[in-house]
Amino acid sequence: MKRFQYIRANELKPACIEGSSKGAAFIGGGTNLIDLMKFEIETPIKLVDITQLELKQIESTPEGGLRIGALVTNSDLAANPTVIANYPVLSRAILAGASGQLRNKATTGGNFLQRTRCFYFYQTDSACNKREPGTGCSAIDGENRELAILGTSEHCIAQHPSDMAVAMRLLDATLETQKADGTTRSIEIKDFYQLPGDTPHIETVLEPGELITHVVLPPPIKGMHTYDKVRDRASYAFALVSCAAVIDVDAEGTLSTVRLAFGGIGSQPWRNEAVEASLEGSKGSVPDIVKAANILLKEAQGHGKNDFKIALTRRLLKQIIERALAAKDA
Amino acid sequence: MTTLTLNINNKPYQFEDLDPRTTILDLCRHQLKITGPKKGCDHGQCGACTILINGQRVNSCLSLAVMHEGDEITTIEGIGLPETLSDLQKAFRDNDAFQCGYCTPGQICSATALIEEVKQNWPSYVTEDLTQPNALMAHEIAERMSGNICRCSAYPNIIKAITEVLEKQIQQNQPLQTEVQVDSSNSALSSAVTGIWSPPPSEAQLKSPPAKTDQPSNTANPSTANRSQLTGVNS
Numbered sequence: 001m002k003r004f005q006y007i008r009a010n011e012l013k014p015a016c017i018e019g020s021s022k023g024a025a026f027i028g029g030g031t032n033l034i035d036l037m038k039f040e041i042e043t044p045i046k047l048v049d050i051t052q053l054e055l056k057q058i059e060s061t062p063e064g065g066l067r068i069g070a071l072v073t074n075s076d077l078a079a080n081p082t083v084i085a086n087y088p089v090l091s092r093a094i095l096a097g098a099s100g101q102l103r104n105k106a107t108t109g110g111n112f113l114q115r116t117r118c119f120y121f122y123q124t125d126s127a128c129n130k131r132e133p134g135t136g137c138s139a140i141d142g143e144n145r146e147l148a149i150l151g152t153s154e155h156c157i158a159q160h161p162s163d164m165a166v167a168m169r170l171l172d173a174t175l176e177t178q179k180a181d182g183t184t185r186s187i188e189i190k191d192f193y194q195l196p197g198d199t200p201h202i203e204t205v206l207e208p209g210e211l212i213t214h215v216v217l218p219p220p221i222k223g224m225h226t227y228d229k230v231r232d233r234a235s236y237a238f239a240l241v242s243c244a245a246v247i248d249v250d251a252e253g254t255l256s257t258v259r260l261a262f263g264g265i266g267s268q269p270w271r272n273e274a275v276e277a278s279l280e281g282s283k284g285s286v287p288d289i290v291k292a293a294n295i296l297l298k299e300a301q302g303h304g305k306n307d308f309k310i311a312l313t314r315r316l317l318k319q320i321i322e323r324a325l326a327a328k329d330a
Numbered sequence: 331m332t333t334l335t336l337n338i339n340n341k342p343y344q345f346e347d348l349d350p351r352t353t354i355l356d357l358c359r360h361q362l363k364i365t366g367p368k369k370g371c372d373h374g375q376c377g378a379c380t381i382l383i384n385g386q387r388v389n390s391c392l393s394l395a396v397m398h399e400g401d402e403i404t405t406i407e408g409i410g411l412p413e414t415l416s417d418l419q420k421a422f423r424d425n426d427a428f429q430c431g432y433c434t435p436g437q438i439c440s441a442t443a444l445i446e447e448v449k450q451n452w453p454s455y456v457t458e459d460l461t462q463p464n465a466l467m468a469h470e471i472a473e474r475m476s477g478n479i480c481r482c483s484a485y486p487n488i489i490k491a492i493t494e495v496l497e498k499q500i501q502q503n504q505p506l507q508t509e510v511q512v513d514s515s516n517s518a519l520s521s522a523v524t525g526i527w528s529p530p531p532s533e534a535q536l537k538s539p540p541a542k543t544d545q546p547s548n549t550a551n552p553s554t555a556n557r558s559q560l561t562g563v564n565s
Binding site: 001003004005006008027030031034035038047049051075078079081084085086087088089091092095096098099100101102104105220221222223224225229234235236246327 | 349350351353372373374377380386387388389392393394396397440443444447450451452453454455457460461472473474475476477478546547
């Protein structure tokens with residue numbers, strides 16, 4: 001690990017000022033950052049410890065939603081009674097990720113900023129445009145079984161690893177941030193991540209020193225809340241394909257609400273509202289599902305070893321829709 | 331010169347100008363000769379280094395010592411020594427819940443915190459009704475312990491040992507269990523899944539009655555996607 005200067009921040013504003021200096025990084029849970037620092041993939045010269053900041057509350061909003069402090073741990077968020085009652089898809093998604101130990105450290109804000117688990121990103125003697133811009137992508141013709149099929153570019157096919165962020169994308173979360181000059185802004189999650197294009201090392205719209213302070217959820221959505229995760233072992237593995245879903249079925253058996261977001265297949269938490277629109281108002285028959293899957297996967301591109309994700313995504317979508325219909329029938 | 335004070339196993343330790351790169355794991359093992367926490371992978375993947383910070387289990391290999399001033403740090407040595415074994419330590423011994431023993435300190439620290447999590451009614455990914463986790467089920471314990479790898483694969487006996495202690499402690503903690511709010515519309519949901527590596531929910535379970543309220547339904551999630559059902563929409 002490279003040497004760094006350690007600074008413990010006690011106030012938000014000085015934290016953002018420290019964090020905006022060249023080569024500085026914020027540290028919260030550190031479960032991803034410290035790991036990357038050990039590999040010298042991340043080499044901050046200054047580490048700004050934000051864990052003492054007052055960003056650990058979960059509170060209701062006047063609009064009927066929820067405002068979550070960025071330092072609320074993944075464990076606390078998943079076990080929060082309000083989250084369980086009103087946003088079970090979020091609890092399910094968080095609990096699908098990592099291990100009990102990691103969820104105890106990992107924070108809500110940090111979870112959005114997890115780096116990819118692409119092998120070549122971690123393997124520092126390989127070419128990787130995300131780690132070292134301009135060196136090329138070893139994954140496109142390499143071991144790409146885990147990697148993305150949507151939102152990729154000829155420069156990077158890395159997948160976004162988060163489960164939590166997939167549920168946040170489905171729930172239309174808004175990220176509140178503060179910058180070094182003290183100004184704040186609200187960023188809708190749909191605008192938060194950037195496609196890799198020819199700058200895969202730039203992953204979000206955050207500026208240097210801009211800190212996620214809170215995450216705001218709109219009022220809850222009625223329906224069956226689920227998070228399915230297909231992976232190589234039953235627990236403690238990243239998704240091959242995952243899907244956060246909120247689905248409601250009316251008395252006539254029509255899909256009245258369909259919200260879907262996917263993990264493991266995209267360069268960012270993946271949602272396509274046209275897929276939802278195509279299913280809403282339908283009976284969720286196999287042709288309806290095929291049509292929706294075709295919309296979702298129209299631009300999907302496999303790179304050999306991850307071709308299977310295209311079929312797997314279609315099948316997972318069918319299973320979820322049919323489960324929601326069956327649950328309503330029972 | 332900066333002085334860092336850490337509270338480890340109820341003892342204060344002072345360090346002058348500690349290199350901020352030092353993890354709690356390395357600090358314990360190299361400087362304090364507290365060698366219970368083991369360095370397995372050093373990347374948060376194996377759980378051998380699991381310790382408790384303020385009662386919660388974490389990977390000490392991913393914890394910088396400088397970030398934990400004022401926190402209560404507990405290693406396996408703080409849970410019990412040979413003459414003062416904790417219930418879990420005794421249960422691991424009595425159930426033969428290890429072979430080489432390298433992962434055991436981490437397993438026991440992890441299980442110690444798991445029991446507290448259960449008392450606080452924390453759900454897991456395999457919990458069917460998030461408001462009513464039944465952590466005594468083998469697949470619940472397996473899921474909750476998945477952050478601790480055992481290369482000897484002593485998992486069946488690890489689960490036995492934890493179940494034994496958990497049962498006892500839950501009985502002593504009845505109030506915590508009965509305080510759980512039960513949504514009667516979901517009460518028909520019960521899981522019959524047994525066995526260590528549980529199968530995904532059956533068709534019958536998936537057809538359990540949905541919530542009949544305007545609230546989001548937190549039940550009827552599959553514990554894992556059933557691959558055998560993932561067929562039939564190729565076009």
